Amino acid sequence: MEPLKLKVSYAPFVRSKDSIESVMYNVAVALLPATLVSIYFFGWRALLVTGVSIVSSICFEWAIDKIRKKPTACLDGSALVTGQLLALNLPSGLPLWMVIMGAFVAIVIAKHLFGGLGFNIFNPALVARVFLLISFPAAMTEWYAPFSVDMQTAASPLGILKTDGLQALAGFNTLDAFYGIRPGSLGETSILALLPGAAWLLYKKYITWHIPFVFIGTTMLFTGIFYLIDPLGYASPLFHLLTGGLVLGAFFMATDMVTSPLSLRGQIIFGIGCGVLTAIIRLWGGYPEGVSFAILIMNALVPLLDRWDVSEIKAKKQPSIKAA
Template identity: 45%
Template sequence: MTSEPLIVSGSPHLHSGAQSSRIMRDVLIALIPAVLGATIFFGPRALLVILITVTSCVASEYLIRRLWHRSNNLHDLTAVVTGTLLALNLPVSLPLWMAALGGFIAIVIVKECFGGVGQNFVNPAITARIVLLMSFSSAMSVWNRPFSYLEHSDVVTSASYFEALQSNLPLPSLGEMFLGIRSGSLGETSALALLLGLIYLLYRRVITPLIPVVFVGTVGLLSWILGGDPLYQMMSGGLLLGAIFMATDYTTSPTTPLGQGIFAFGCGLITVLIRFYAALPEGVSYAILLMNIVTPLIDRFTIPRAFGSERRRA
């Protein structure tokens, strides 16, 4: 007979062994190709923007938790991931103080004000990007040409894919779209880099392919129905970046496979509606944000009822 005490706790009693720090570390590894691509196409300033947003996120989390007498949880790397994703959604030319402000908004306003890790109901990086876009639309809409940092020219900006499409300007080839030799935010241009990150996340079982495939597939199918080029639409804007790294966020996406499918389809539908019918050229960020908000409702109707419990009345 053992003298060790029995530990009595609530279910579930099985643990996968996965920890937040390990998951976030895998996400950071998956983002390395996008970071390298941003540095190659847009120069050393891309690394500086990433450094500023990451530093802002980490410092904001540390200081606000000290101020509110909460335990320090920087070791889980969520602030680092948020800062990196935010930077990859920004143009390389953005003033650094705006990038730092975005990090503060993502951590303090979106994350910590709602309780910290696992309590925020919208994606912090996406929300911070939208706030910056609405507050500083001019600075957030300046796109540098790839490799312009190597040129000795005063004209280094060009139109994004959607701006070129609306203005009947020459479009990048599909090969350039795939490799990332085009204007755009730091992490959105290279489909190749983002797909390499997706492969790694699937290999490590950090995410499942359901949300990215349904999200991107919905955009491609509806774009084709509406007369657009599905390949261009699937590789343009921040679609792959959003579908792979932000729509799959554990906290702000549904729990069940059915719910995730509904969520991803809704993201794709809203993205297409904004791209084709709204005044905004791009809709991925807004689509993810809106579907984040309805995620609790999706969970309510898709999580199976526990055996023996009464059905909740509407």
């Protein structure tokens, strides 16, 4: 008789009719409006940065699969989504060799050094963004104004708030910020372009409302408290909602299936932590923006949150021992 062979796999064990390819390509479609609007606002440079980021990510995925002697998965959509997200987190004028370096960090270091898709602890695109921000701060904070023919640079609203104070934002237009007519990363400027994609992911049930709404709500609540205390010293919660990468991060990166908690309680704690950390960094940190740092810090706590829930479930299933 042949020995019994047991197939060992990793949690979660919930099965779905959706494949990796269908999920990833749906996420790519959800990111398409923001991608197209960024090209409309920032022109051919945005198209070039996006194309180089996507192609580089797919090529690195193919190469590392070959090196690891694994089946090639460069077209399963995961590298495409990573490339899209990385591009949406970059300024339009970033040198292309930096974009390629970011794709290398995202795919090879943040993803495959942890074991590949499903095993990475941190969101690959955010790891790449933070790496580039720390390594090349000048290039990563050189924003170009929308519709600028001569590549005119301008400060982002959060950058102005950090360096010049609230008084320098007297002419801030909330409607322009909502539409995306302001300097910033490719995907963070237009809230309007991000909402259809977020709605699509919620409709497809690839994400739930818990993380993004708790994340955004906590950030607005935290910043709103200090705005009420000192409205002349702190920006309004609406300003913090419409500027920076809060909406992009909350709906498209904090909800990453691999790096976010599995349980409802864990997701709520995760969203609260992201919101509080984002607000703290924005209000008092050295960087104008805190979304990327907040999500990565909370990514590190996800295994603990999941383990906590599993431990409680096991404890509840244990029979109680009554004293005789």
